Every structure is written in C-alpha cells, then in structure tokens.
Amino acid sequence: MEKWYVAAKKADFDKWAKEFHISPVTARILRNRDLTEESQIQKFLYGKLEDCYSPWLLKDMDRAVEEILKAVKEGLHIRVIGDYDVDGICSSYILTKGFQMLGAQVDTAIPHRIHDGYGLNEHLIEEAKREGVGMIVTCDNGIAAAPQIELANSLGMRVIVTDHHEVPYIEENGERKEQLPPALAVVDPKRSDCSYPFQGICGGVVALKVIQAITEKTGNPGLINIQDELLEFAALSTVCDVMELKDENRILVKEGLKRIQKGYNEGLKALMEVNDIAPDRLSAYHLGFVLGPCLNATGRLDTAKRALELLQSFTRADAMTAARELKDLNESRKNLTVQGIQRADEYILEHHMTEDKVMVIYLPEVHESIAGIIAGKVREKYHHPVFILTKGEDGVKGSGRSIEAYHMYDAMTQVKQFFTKYGGHKLAAGLSMREENIEPLRIALNKNCTLTEDDFIPRVHIDVAMPMGYADEALAGELALLEPFGTGNPKPLFAQKNLIFQAGFKMGANKTCARFRVKTPEGAIQTLVFFGDLERLGAFLNEKYGIGSEETLYAGRGNFPLSVVYQVGQNTYKGRTEVQYIMQNYC
Structure with missing residues (x-):
C-alpha cells in the first residue's frame, strides 16, 4: 500500500514556459524542484562552469593554499589521507594528482575499513611520522579528528583539513559551540563561519576547489592542463556520496559526465569498458550504480588502495587488469549482499520482526562492510527503520537506515547507554556495541518509538497528473534538459487513472520485466x-480481479483498469528513437 500525492506548488507556469522555451509541464516540474526565481531556473537549465562558486569563498582556503605552497617549496614530504569510499578515493586522487603537478613529494594513505576504521587514527599518524612525512592533508575526513591532529602537531607534522562533514559541537547555555580541530587550516563548507553559498558539496568537490585555488594562485600550466580530468572525479564523488544534484553540484556533474565521455583517465575508461558502458550513453545512473560500486567494493572486501591504483594507471593494459579485478570484486560483493538480504528476510520471519516498529536484525556471519547496503534494501522492502548488526573484530558493529518520519540519530541518542560508539544523522547511522545489549536495545528503541501506522506507508510524490498522450516526443526530448537525475532531482513522475491493461509480454533473459498494452480513457x-x-x-x-487474472493478462485477454504512476523517457534501438513510458507504481 502507498499514498500518492500530486504536487500543488504555485507559479506562473505559462510565463516560465515562454521565457525559457519550455512547456508548462516542464515549468511545473521545475517548481516542484523548489525553484522559485527565474535566475535559479536559468542556472538549472543552462548553467555553466563559470556559474560555479569561487574556491576562495571557502573559509581558510587562503591559509590552506599558503601552507601547501610553503610545504612544497620547502620540499616537505606531503601525505594525503582520504577515506575508503568513492568520495574519499576520488578526493585523494584529486589532491595527489594536483600536488604532483606542483612538483611536490607526495603520496597517499587510505585507511583500511576493518583494521583502521574511518578517517584519521593514531596508527596512521604514527606511521606518517616514522616515514618522514612533514605535512598531512586530509580529504573527506578530519573535521572530527581533533585528538589525532593534536598528536600530529606534537610530533612536529603540519596538518591541513579538507572535509565536508558536520563540525562537532558542544552545547553551552543552549548554544552550539563548534569544536574545530587544531589544524593550520580547516576547509569545510559546514563551518558556521564559512560564507560559501552552497554547503551541499562532497569531499571530492572541496578537494577540487583546493586545486582550483592553487591553480589560480600559481598559474601552473600542469595544473591548468588537468582541470578536466579532476572534474571527472568531482562529478563521480558527488553522485556516489549521494549529494543533492542542485545548485553547482548539478553543473559539476553535468560537465563532469561530458569529460568522462572524452576519456581523460585510463582507469575510468577501462572500468566503463569492462562494464559494457558506451561513453555516449553514460549517465549519472552509471556513476552511482555501476562504476561507483566497483570502486566501493575494494574498500568493502579488500583495500581501497586497489581502486586508487586503478585511477592512477598509466597504461591501458594495467588499467584493464585492475578494472577486471574491481568488477569481479563487486560481483562478489553483490553475491554476499543477496545472501545477506535473504538471511535478513529469514530473521524477520523467525522473530516476527514485522510487529516491531524499529527492526533490529542480528546477522553475526554477515561481513560488516555490507551491513549498510543490506539495511537499505530491507528498509526499502518493509519501509521501517532498520539496524543490521554483525559480529566484528571487537564486538558487534552495525549500520542503520531510516525512513523520513524517524530521526535515527536522535533515537539512538536516547538509548546511547547501549552503544560503545555511535554516530550518524537523520536517515543513516553506524554503531558499535556489546552482544549482550542487542535485545535490550531492540526493546528500548521500540518502546521509545512514536511512529504511527501511517508513517510506515510509502509516499509517492507525483509531479503532474497527465494523460499519457500528452507525453509526446517533444516533451520526452525536453525532459532531457532536466538531466542529470538523482538525489534532489529525481526523474519526473506522471500519473493517469483508469488505464485498461489488455495484454502483457514478459521480457529479459530471466523474464523479470514486462511490456503491457494499455488502452487510455x-x-x-x-x-x-x-x-x-x-x-x-x-x-x-x-x-483485485480474481484468481487467474495474471494469466489472462499475459494471454492477451485482459480488461483490467489500473491507475498508474509513470515516467517518460526516450529509447533508442537500432538507430530509431521513440518515446518510452515506464510504469513505476500502480493501484
């Protein structure tokens, strides 16, 4: 069961249609993306790289550039320390490549998910000191690493933080006081004293801004020449870190996709080739659901250094070898995920978990690195907040994924006595705990939960209620102006009542999709x-229509009225392009 809502936001759609040479339908969709000013629409539809914000608007950017250039001039050994996800890998690549073009003595360290955990730790700091590192530059981490940075300072190393995560804070007399780490410069758009116009950029974009600022400061020809390649990785980071495709993110991804198609990086080219992605068909979907997972798989099941090595490949032969390894690793991750989801379903049935408002599922044998993926899949299926717990090296570890009506981090804070460590935000979280506290945690979370039955009903937000006949080739082509689609800019949804389903035909190697003939009102x-x-x-x-109705439909004798939510796209086959209507929901 679902609840369908048709957006009803107001604007002068005819005026927008005339001014921007679009249909009123597209104008309505733009309003549904929370655009209200004509300047916003202009930027959304036709924004260029020149419309992105100056890197110098980021607080501490001037200090970061000054200190990095000083370290390069002094010949200090610089170490970039990233993270094991796609954003961390890509931001590491961007900074390392940029520093190499400056002639710096630079290398990269990426934490191991199991042995090191997220971000900076004492082990990485001590290792850097032993290996003669004079400056550490973080990317996609560091904002919450004050103790580790204090250690680095005490050992005589300089530290620059580039990050995009929330700044830790304490509350005093009802006021939040930010706790910035003691680095020489802290570049993070989430700082309350940062005037950067758009906070929603990822670590890869922050890293790109650092290199852009250095390029502007120095005029270094090598840096100028690699801007297009670095933009590829900022785009990949943005999509894979599930940033909203709004404001400058939208421009960076749109332009980044064009550059990935041109093939500046041997590693990305090879990864596209082994996944059978034609460059001219590349979309944000491929970044988030094909290329990204291959890079992520190394950090989940092996070491993310393998992904970085792919991106740093000099020859096609090396790149193809590494790309095949990553693809194989991702296939293993997929198989483990499928098995984990099956075990979660079994656990839910065995423990009558559907009676719980908050599902706490303990799967000790599941690899801790895929707990979050499994939690997300279970959340999608049951539309309940879900925690997947696994057995780690030091007790129980877990990941949570939530629904819109349930603030997961706040709920965990209410029962923090059961955790040895936890963190997160409204819709996702991570935790560590002792095994004996699993059942008390489940009981406490459910006791405190104020969700109602209505909150467990998925909501479908429809852009326009519109007959299928209105969605012609012109509109389908026009909707391409709204790409790239993703978080914050979903594919438009339309709806029509009382379509008569007359016949069906199953398609695909495993007959898992279908084509239906329908008659409109x-x-x-x-x-x-x-x-x-x-x-x-x-x-x-x-x-709804009696036993045997499904069989009747596929036999071509259907007469079943359904209301449908659908998307409109273009499908090209054997050189011919036509409108394609894709059913998303039905009732």
Missing part, C-alpha cells in the same frame, strides 16, 4: 514497460 493504445516486481504485480491482479 481517451481511447488510444499505448505501451507501458515495467521493470519492477512482476510476482508482486501478478499477486495484486489476482487479488
């Missing part, structure tokens, strides 16, 4: 494609 015959759960659709038809 206006009398037109249209084709709907469905990539969702066919078993669930069949059960729905049999329940």
